Amino acid sequence: MTDPALTELLDLALEAARRAGALLRDGRPADLGVAATKSSPIDVVTEMDIAAEKLITGYLSDFRPDDGFLGEEGASSPGSTGIRWVIDPLDGTVNYLYGLPTWAVSIAAERDGERVVGVVEAPMRRETYQAVLGGGAYANGNALRCRPAPPLDQALVSTGFNYVAHVRAHQADVAQQLIPRLRDIRRSGSAAVDLCDVAAGRLDGFYERGLHPWDLAAGDLIAREAGALTGGRPGLPADGDLAVAAVPGVFEPLQAALDELGAWHD
Numbered sequence: 001m002t003d004p005a006l007t008e009l010l011d012l013a014l015e016a017a018r019r020a021g022a023l024l025r026d027g028r029p030a031d032l033g034v035a036a037t038k039s040s041p042i043d044v045v046t047e048m049d050i051a052a053e054k055l056i057t058g059y060l061s062d063f064r065p066d067d068g069f070l071g072e073e074g075a076s077s078p079g080s081t082g083i084r085w086v087i088d089p090l091d092g093t094v095n096y097l098y099g100l101p102t103w104a105v106s107i108a109a110e111r112d113g114e115r116v117v118g119v120v121e122a123p124m125r126r127e128t129y130q131a132v133l134g135g136g137a138y139a140n141g142n143a144l145r146c147r148p149a150p151p152l153d154q155a156l157v158s159t160g161f162n163y164v165a166h167v168r169a170h171q172a173d174v175a176q177q178l179i180p181r182l183r184d185i186r187r188s189g190s191a192a193v194d195l196c197d198v199a200a201g202r203l204d205g206f207y208e209r210g211l212h213p214w215d216l217a218a219g220d221l222i223a224r225e226a227g228a229l230t231g232g233r234p235g236l237p238a239d240g241d242l243a244v245a246a247v248p249g250v251f252e253p254l255q256a257a258l259d260e261l262g263a264w265h266d
Contacts, residue, residue, distance in 0.1 A: 006132050009083070009109040009117045014130060016059045017121035020052040020089055020105045024096065025123040027051075032097060046097055049073050052089035056107065060085055072214045084110045086217040091120075092190030101125070106192040108217030118218030118225075120192045129196045129222050137199050137225035144226040147201040149249025150183075155204035157246070157254065158186040158194040162210045167266045171209060174263045181257060191243075195219025198245050199226035205246030205254050209263055216243055231255060233264050241265070 068079025092103030101124035109117040229251040
């Protein structure tokens, strides 16, 4: 990577994610409480989500006060530099609330609307994933490459479920019809971690409906820079209707199957 501007953005994202990850790991109160709900009463936001987002936006603003922000817990400003930070301060909130280890801090930088830097910090794994557009993907300094493609019926695929009951019921129906076509399905509870696991060769694919830009931004770039293909419905980018990431050779039949099964609607 030779672009000094992207080097600066990557370094800032890495340090902000490291600090937020340490806060979440070391500062989790024993009596952690629910501060609010998002899409439904069981889709929670904890006091630590809010604290981590404030830490991230405050740190980045100290160095780049005129950049824009889009954050899950409310950070939103257009900025004036062409750079926008897309932040999920705690991806896998329910896992975190229950003391499960699969959660992460996700920070991406967009330049003029294009994702150029992605960092996912997974403190309980002691792993930091990073990517720069055109510069490859890395975990703890080691280059990442997704797995060679197996046949679809030997592919291990992860997914997630919405917290709105009727949406989740349809997603379960899609998964029930899909699983006989695969090796198996996993459900980790963190889209950011799932996308990084595709990049790291731990999964052959991932799909989910109902994701937001902050869920996808960093992990999508990391997966693509590791050689995965990403998208939504055939011919469309990943979005709230459907996000798919998989190794080449699995991506195409998986995407087609999901479209056939109606994974893109409730």
